[in-house]
Every structure is written in C-alpha cells, then in structure tokens.
Amino acid sequence: MRLEQLYRSGKPEISFEFFPPKTAEGTEKLFGDTIPRLKKFQPALVSMTYGAGGTTRELTLELCDRLKRQADLETMCHLNIVGQSRTQIRENLQRLKELGIYNLLALRGDPPRDDPNFKPHPEGLTSSVELIEEARRLNWFSIAVTGFPEVHPEAKDRAADIAYLKRKVGAGGCVIVTQLFLDNAFFFEFMEEVKRAGITAPVIPGILPILSAPQIRRFAALCGSTIPPAVEKNLAKYEEDDAATAQYGVELATRQCEELLKKARVPGLHFYCLNRPEAAEAILKNLGLSPAPQK
Ligand SMILES: Cc1cc2nc3c(=O)[nH]c(=O)nc-3n(C[C@H](O)[C@H](O)[C@H](O)COP(=O)(O)OP(=O)(O)OC[C@H]3O[C@@H](n4cnc5c(N)ncnc54)[C@H](O)[C@@H]3O)c2cc1C
Numbered sequence: 001m002r003l004e005q006l007y008r009s010g011k012p013e014i015s016f017e018f019f020p021p022k023t024a025e026g027t028e029k030l031f032g033d034t035i036p037r038l039k040k041f042q043p044a045l046v047s048m049t050y051g052a053g054g055t056t057r058e059l060t061l062e063l064c065d066r067l068k069r070q071a072d073l074e075t076m077c078h079l080n081i082v083g084q085s086r087t088q089i090r091e092n093l094q095r096l097k098e099l100g101i102y103n104l105l106a107l108r109g110d111p112p113r114d115d116p117n118f119k120p121h122p123e124g125l126t127s128s129v130e131l132i133e134e135a136r137r138l139n140w141f142s143i144a145v146t147g148f149p150e151v152h153p154e155a156k157d158r159a160a161d162i163a164y165l166k167r168k169v170g171a172g173g174c175v176i177v178t179q180l181f182l183d184n185a186f187f188f189e190f191m192e193e194v195k196r197a198g199i200t201a202p203v204i205p206g207i208l209p210i211l212s213a214p215q216i217r218r219f220a221a222l223c224g225s226t227i228p229p230a231v232e233k234n235l236a237k238y239e240e241d242d243a244a245t246a247q248y249g250v251e252l253a254t255r256q257c258e259e260l261l262k263k264a265r266v267p268g269l270h271f272y273c274l275n276r277p278e279a280a281e282a283i284l285k286n287l288g289l290s291p292a293p294q295k
Pocket residue numbers: 048049050051052078079080105106107108109110126127128129146147148152154155156160161162164165177178179180206
C-alpha cells in the first residue's frame with residue numbers, strides 16, 4: 001500500500017526499520033530470523049536505511065527488493081543525497097521504480113564525521129526538498145520525510161525547523177517519521193507546533209528500544225536527542241548488564257508507546273529495531289498487539 005493510504009485505517013499501523021548488515025551472515029540472520037519473527041506482527045511497512053557511503057548503498061536497494069519480493073512486505077526505501085551527483089540520485093530513483101518500490105523516505109543525510117558541515121556534491125542536490133522534487137518528477141513515488149521532536153541540531157530554532165518541515169510537506173512529503181526521543185513531552189510539544197503550522201500529514205513517532213547504555217548514549221549524542229535524568233539514572237544502574245538494560249528499554253518503550261497511542265492517538269509506531277526482533281516483539285506483546293494465532 002502506498003504511504004498516502006497507509007495511515008487511514010484508524011488502527012495504529014506498525015513499521016520496522018532495518019539497516020543493511022555488514023556481512024552475508026548478518027543478512028541471512030535478518031531474512032532468516034528477524035524478519036519472519038517480526039512479520040508475524042503484520043507490519044504495514046518495513047524500511048531499509050541508506051548508508052553514508054560505500055557499498056552498503058547498493059545493498060540498500062537490493063535488500064529493499066528482497067524485502068518486497070522474498071519477504072512479501074510493503075517496503076519503504078531510504079535515500080539521501082550526501083556525496084552523490086544528480087545523475088547517481090536519478091539512477092537510484094529509476095532503479096527503485098523498476099523494482100516496483102514506490103514508498104520512499106527522502107533524506108538529506110548526515111555529512112561525514114570528519115567534515116561535519118553539510119556540503120552538497122558539486123553536481124548534486126542541495127537539500128532534502130530538492131530530493132523530494134526530483135523524486136516527484138518520476139510520477140511514481142509516495143514520499144515520507146523526517147521530523148524532529150527535539151529540533152534538528154542544525155536548525156536555528158524550533159520555528160525554523162517547523163518551517164522547513166512545512167516546505168518538505170509542501171514539496172510532496174505525505175508522511176512524517178520522527179527522530180528518536182525518550183521523553184514524550186518533546187513529541188507532544190512538537191505536535192502542537194506541527195498543528196499550529198497547518199501541517200496535516202500523519203506524524204509517526206520513531207521508537208528506539210534501548211539495548212545498551214553506551215549505544216543509546218552514542219545514538220542520542222549523534223542525533224541531538226536528550227537522555228532524561230530518570231532514564232540516565234537507570235542506565236547507570238544497569239551500566240554493565242546489557243540484559244537488564246534491554247529489559248528496562250522494553251519497559252520504557254512500552255510506557256512511551258502506551259501514552260503515545262492513548263494521549264496523542266498516533267496513527268502508527270515506527271520501530272528502530274536495529275535488526276533485532278526481541279525488543280519490538282516484547283513491546284508489541286505488552287501493548288496487546290500480539291501476532292495473529294498461527295493456523
Ligand atoms: C526516521 C529517520 C530515518 C533516517 N534514515 C536515515 C538513513 O537511512 N540514512 C541516513 O544517512 N540518515 C538517516 N537519518 C538521519 C538523517 O540523515 C539526519 O536527520 C540528517 O541530519 C538530516 O537529514 P534529514 O533528511 O533528516 O533532514 P532535513 O530536514 O533535510 O534537514 C534537517 C534540518 O536542517 C535544517 N535544514 C536542512 N536543510 C535546510 C535548508 N535548505 N533550509 C533551511 N533549513 C534546512 C532544517 O531545520 C531541517 O529540519 C534518518 C533520520 C530519521 C529521523
């Protein structure tokens with residue numbers, strides 16, 4: 001189903017995000033274990049990230065094809081514009097069309113770590129809005145864009161961030177998927193501003209179940225998300241114990257999702273499941289969204 005139709009059912013739609021594994025074994029584990037387990041939850045959508053560079057980029061398109069054909073799942077491909085010419089970007093878009101993949105998450109992407117100011121490729125695009133426009137030219141794509149409950153680190157302020165989000169939606173973004181946040185207050189505040197700006201596209205919160213203390217601290221620092229003091233206290237408590245941290249991560253994400261569903265009536269939940277099924281399975285079971293009984 002295309003993104004435009006996806007969030008209209010009135011029931012929360014579940015999506016899972018994967019990344020291209022670095023090894024063939026990782027790919028086999030993803031398709032042989034993680035995906036079949038998560039497929040039981042009947043996700044409305046799965047997505048595959050697009051790397052900052054190198055060979056995993058080609059892999060993204062290949063794996064999207066596998067997700068769609070082999071796993072028979074509605075698939076959204078992430079694409080960014082970092083370090084690519086307009087020709088390369090057009091080739092990717094054309095290839096996706098040939099593969100029959102119409103759902104796209106259009107991203108600018110992050111600059112390389114050793115050169116943190118975004119510089120467009122000399123023959124490339126300059127912004128995510130230009131990527132949306134480029135994709136729309138093919139008359140094929142349904143386009144999602146990103147939103148930032150805690151304001152993107154490069155934005156001047158909340159107002160500028162929301163104004164840019166409005167431009168992305170105006171250019172053709174029909175669904176907004178958010179960056180991770182660990183305190184729902186940020187999401188509620190963001191939604192107020194989204195509504196005030198007259199943006200009506202469905203906003204799908206991105207949920208990251210915490211798996212380990214060092215990992216969440218690294219991710220949060222990278223994307224400018226806050227670790228609330230109460231969460232940090234628990235991370236410190238289970239610092240050396242990843243199993244206990246993951247258990248806490250499930251409890252925290254369950255509480256977050258419950259509140260988002262009840263209070264904000266979000267139309268969907270997008271899980272950054274880091275190619276592992278256990279946490280998402282546990283959270284969905286806690287939420288009463290267990291797999292349909294097997295016949
Ligand atoms: C759900 C989700 C999935 C992601 N998947 C990937 C992935 O697969 N691959 C990957 O590389 N990265 C991914 N990212 C991370 C993403 O690359 C970063 O958020 C990056 O810093 C910005 O790209 P963007 O498209 O999210 O943001 P953009 O919205 O394009 O830019 C971020 C902010 O910068 C400001 N800004 C940018 N350009 C302009 C402009 N021209 N004028 C005014 N303000 C501007 C705005 O405040 C804007 O909100 C993902 C993020 C999310 C939330």
